[in-house]
Amino acid sequence: MRKIFIEELILAAKKNKKLILVVNDLGYSVVEKFAKMFPKQFYNAGVAEQNMMGIASGMALEGYHVFVYSIGNFPTFRCAEQIRNDVDYHNLPVTIVNVGAGLSYGNLGYTHHSLQDYGLMRLFPNMLIASPSDEMETKACMKYIIKNPQPSYLRLSKGKNTSLHKKIPNLKPGKWLILTKGKNKKAFLTTGNVANLAKKLLLKKKFSQYSIFSLPIWGMKYKEQQKNQLNRWDSILVLEDHLEDGGFGSWIKESVNDKNVKTKITSKNISKKVISKVGSEKYLLDNYYLKFFGK
Amino acid sequence: MNKSQKNTIKNLRTNILKLSHKAKSSHIGGCLSIVEILSVLFNNILKGFSSRKKTFKDTFILSKGHACLALYCMLYEKKILSKKILFSYGENNSLLMSHASHHVPGVKFSTGSLGHGLPVAIGSALVAKNEKKNRKVYVLISDGELNEGTTWESLMFAAHHKIDNLCVIIDYNKLQSLTFVSNTIKLEPLTKKIKSFGCEVKNINGHNITQLKRALIFKNKKKPRVVIANTIKGKGISFMENNIAWHYKSPNFLELSKALKEVNDA
Numbered sequence: 001m002r003k004i005f006i007e008e009l010i011l012a013a014k015k016n017k018k019l020i021l022v023v024n025d026l027g028y029s030v031v032e033k034f035a036k037m038f039p040k041q042f043y044n045a046g047v048a049e050q051n052m053m054g055i056a057s058g059m060a061l062e063g064y065h066v067f068v069y070s071i072g073n074f075p076t077f078r079c080a081e082q083i084r085n086d087v088d089y090h091n092l093p094v095t096i097v098n099v100g101a102g103l104s105y106g107n108l109g110y111t112h113h114s115l116q117d118y119g120l121m122r123l124f125p126n127m128l129i130a131s132p133s134d135e136m137e138t139k140a141c142m143k144y145i146i147k148n149p150q151p152s153y154l155r156l157s158k159g160k161n162t163s164l165h166k167k168i169p170n171l172k173p174g175k176w177l178i179l180t181k182g183k184n185k186k187a188f189l190t191t192g193n194v195a196n197l198a199k200k201l202l203l204k205k206k207f208s209q210y211s212i213f214s215l216p217i218w219g220m221k222y223k224e225q226q227k228n229q230l231n232r233w234d235s236i237l238v239l240e241d242h243l244e245d246g247g248f249g250s251w252i253k254e255s256v257n258d259k260n261v262k263t264k265i266t267s268k269n270i271s272k273k274v275i276s277k278v279g280s281e282k283y284l285l286d287n288y289y290l291k292f293f294g295k
Numbered sequence: 296m297n298k299s300q301k302n303t304i305k306n307l308r309t310n311i312l313k314l315s316h317k318a319k320s321s322h323i324g325g326c327l328s329i330v331e332i333l334s335v336l337f338n339n340i341l342k343g344f345s346s347r348k349k350t351f352k353d354t355f356i357l358s359k360g361h362a363c364l365a366l367y368c369m370l371y372e373k374k375i376l377s378k379k380i381l382f383s384y385g386e387n388n389s390l391l392m393s394h395a396s397h398h399v400p401g402v403k404f405s406t407g408s409l410g411h412g413l414p415v416a417i418g419s420a421l422v423a424k425n426e427k428k429n430r431k432v433y434v435l436i437s438d439g440e441l442n443e444g445t446t447w448e449s450l451m452f453a454a455h456h457k458i459d460n461l462c463v464i465i466d467y468n469k470l471q472s473l474t475f476v477s478n479t480i481k482l483e484p485l486t487k488k489i490k491s492f493g494c495e496v497k498n499i500n501g502h503n504i505t506q507l508k509r510a511l512i513f514k515n516k517k518k519p520r521v522v523i524a525n526t527i528k529g530k531g532i533s534f535m536e537n538n539i540a541w542h543y544k545s546p547n548f549l550e551l552s553k554a555l556k557e558v559n560d561a
Contacts, residue, residue, distance in 0.1 A: 040425055051414045051448035058418020061404065085408055086415060090397060 001138045001156040001193070002030050002099050008142035009067060013038050018064045019146075024052050026070050030099075049074050053082035053094070060092035065149040072100035072114045076153075080120055083151075088124035093149030097156065101131070101192055102241025102270065104158035106281040114155070115270060119246020121153045125220050128152040128173060131248075133195035133214040136165035137177075141216055144171050157193040159281070164195055164214070174215075174222030176229050182211035185234035189213045191248045194241045197285070201239075201293060210237075218251065226255035230263045238267035241289070268292060296504045303334045303372050308531050308558045310368040310381070316551040318385020320393050324528040324541035326365035328468040328501070329435060332524055333369040335507040336433060343430075349375045349400055352430055354419050356404045358412020359437035359466060360395035366402065367391055375401035410443030412436060413463060417453050420461040431513060435464045439471045442480050447492070453519040454493025461519045462511060463494075466501065468528035472542055485523060494521045501526035532557055 010033065013019045021034055022043045035042040045052035053075070056066040068075050075096045076083070087094045098114060105112040121129050128150055130141040138156065145152050164179050171177075179195055180202065188198040188210055198212045230236060230252070238249035249267025256265070274288035296304075307330045315323045336355060343352025357366050367384060370376040376399065383389040390399055394407030406412050416434035423430040440446050453461055467485070469476045476482055486498050497510040501524025510522045528542070529535030532554045546554055 043421075045452060046448075048445075048448035048452070050410070050445045051417075051452055054411060054414020054445065054449070055418035055421070055452065058415035058420075059422050060418070061415065062419050062422045064422055081408055082411065082414070085405065086411055089405060 001132065001135060002158065004135050004138040005097065005099075005142060005154070005156060006030055006034055008139060008146070010034055010037060012142075012146045013041055016065070017041065020056075020059055020064050020066045021069060022052055022056050022066060023069045024049050024074055026074070031069060049078040050082055053079040054086055056094045057082065057086035057090065057092055060087070060094050061090065065093045065095070065146070067095045067097055069097045069099070072098060072105065072112050072117070076114075076117050076120055084124060088126045088151045091126045091151060093151070095145055095149075095152045095154055097154045099156045099158055101155045101157040102194070103274070103281045103284045106279050106284045109278055110275055113274075115241075115243045115274070116246060117153075117155065118240070118242050118248055118251070122220065122246060122251055124151065126151045127219050128217060128221070129155070129219040130217050131155040131192035132216045133179070133190065133193055134162065134164040136163060136168050137171075137214065137216045140168050140171045143168070144173075144217065155192060162196055162199075164199070171217055173217040173219070174225035176213040176215050178211065179214050180210075180212040182209050184209040187211040187213055187233050187236055188239055189215060189236050189252065190239045191215050191218065192241060194239050197290065198239055200290075204293065204295065206294070215248075218248070223251070223255040226252060227260055230256055230261050230265065233263050235264040236266075238265065240267065241270055241285070243272055244269040300334060300338060300504060303338060303369075304330055305558060305561070306372055307334065307365060307368045309555060310371065311364055312532070312546060312551055312554050312558065314364055314368070314382070314384045315545045316548070318393075319545045320364065320385055321543040321545060322361040322364070322393070323545060324470065324535060324538070325359060325362045325437065325466070325468065327530045327532065327535065328526040328528050329359075329362055329365050329466050330530065331502045331504060331507060332435060332464060332466065332526075333365055335504055335511060337369050337373055339508055340433070340511045354403055354416070354423075354430065354432040356406070356412045356416045356419075356432070356434045357395050357402075358406050358416070358434050358440060359409070360406030360412075361393070362437075362466075363391070363393065363395040363402075366395060367399065370399070370401040373401070409437065409440045410445035413440070413446055413449040416463075417449055417458060417461060420453075420458050421456060424458060424460050431460050431462065433462045433464065433511070435466060438465060438467045438469060438476050438482065441465070441482055441485075450489065450492045450494060450519070450521075457517045458519050459515055459517050460513070462513065463519065463521045464511070465521065465523050466526055467523050468526045470528040470537065470539055470542065474539060489521050489523070494519045496521045496523060498523045499525065502530060531561060
């Protein structure tokens with residue numbers, strides 16, 4: 001996903017001199033090509049995330065689209081107030097890119113896990129959350145964000161992803177994309193690369209008839225669109241690589257109330273027991289997520 | 296000081312007093328300390344005023360957003376803000392909140408949480424420098440903001456990138472919210488400290504018009520400029536000067552009359 005991100009960014013920067021990439025001394029083996037091709041459009045702000053987000057806002061205030069690239073909590077929690085007051089309140093075109101979705105950096109430990117980031121980003125009224133499931137969705141999200149500069153959060157997983165879409169999907173914020181058509185009125189609703197897990201879950205007998213949907217672009221602005229999409233289903237099981245509180249599942253549940261939706265909505269989240277546990281992403285997901293789905 | 300400058304300063308102090316009395320709002324001390332700085336900036340320094348857009352080509356950011364009342368009064372003097380809007384300060388549903396808001400005509404950026412204005416000013420200055428636009432960026436910060444880590448992160452960044460179209464003005468009134476700066480987090484030796492961060496520093500009397508004019512004019516030094524403006528919190532009103540109570544207090548009717556008399560007699 002990182003590769004796709006930087007390729008798309010390079011394509012866009014070729015056409016737009018007012019596109020800037022800022023990093024906080026991170027991005028080894030990812031950002032170099034961009035930095036070399038567009039030296040005047042690349043800044044390393046050093047290990048100073050609050051300043052980085054403020055500078056990005058100042059550039060955006062002058063009509064630039066600024067991409068801030070980093071990992072996990074550094075471009076989010078570390079500079080949360082700069083995102084709130086400077087980026088979101090002023091509705092500035094700053095795109096925050098987090099390459100450590102969920103447990104992507106499993107072995108690096110809790111400081112590098114993104115398990116609460118939706119909770120933060122969901123709080124900002126202008127913020128668009130883009131959480132693509134595969135490379136095609138990553139391309140689609142980048143194209144959408146570049147065409148529609150605004151406060152945005154692009155959450156990418158570190159590793160390679162299997163392709164879920166055959167071609168670049170047509171994205172509309174708040175709109176679900178079908179990944180697998182099932183046979184009953186039950187469906188998985190996913191955001192981010194956890195859609196890959198949904199595919200695996202279809203192999204379990206109890207889920208074999210399920211459909212799978214991905215919702216790559218969401219946020220406070222798109223809550224109202226959820227009711228009609230939910231209403232078509234008897235049961236929706238939300239999957240996400242995030243803690244339950246403040247997550248995508250909570251967002252879906254908050255978007256409706258018992259009176260206007262009869263759909264049974266449940267969500268499966270990473271267990272909070274994962275905190276302080278170390279291991280590969282696969283190991284952590286197997287032990288602190290997938291095992292709760294039963295046989 | 297010419298007559299018009301003198302009038303601006305008098306009008307600013309008068310309206311700051313009247314409006315903080317009316318609104319029962321706080322931060323009057325930190326508004327009175329920046330009156331001369333604002334007057335010189337808006338009357339002599341900021342270039343490229345467009346009467347149609349009601350903005351300057353140069354950028355000004357008030358990072359000490361709690362002193363927005365002084366800025367609103369200044370914008371009124373420049374006819375950027377109407378009397379109707381200015382005198383709605385403190386009323387319910389007014390456009391003017393008690394911290395600087397970008398929804399107000401003439402206000403470039405909303406501030407209120409300290410340490411935000413300087414990084415934003417740097418981003419704005421950096422792109423202007425790259426575009427080779429002759430646009431200068433001025434940012435007015437409080438001495439309390441020197442407690443914030445972002446201030447020092449930003450100064451290092453600005454010096455590293457030789458952002459010489461940036462001028463940081465520190466309202467060094469030496470009083471914070473609870474007590475004196477020197478009793479809170481020691482800043483001295485401030486000039487030396489900021490110079491060592493790679494900035495050009497001017498240490499001046501922030502109420503002296505001539506010194507302000509001289510310090511705020513750029514000479515290209517390939518360094519960001521920092522003006523330490525030594526000021527007095529509550530300046531111009533004897534019983535408010537250097538008195539911590541006037542960080543939060545607003546004048547009652549008697550205090551207002553007494554203060555207005557002092558401004559008139561000055």
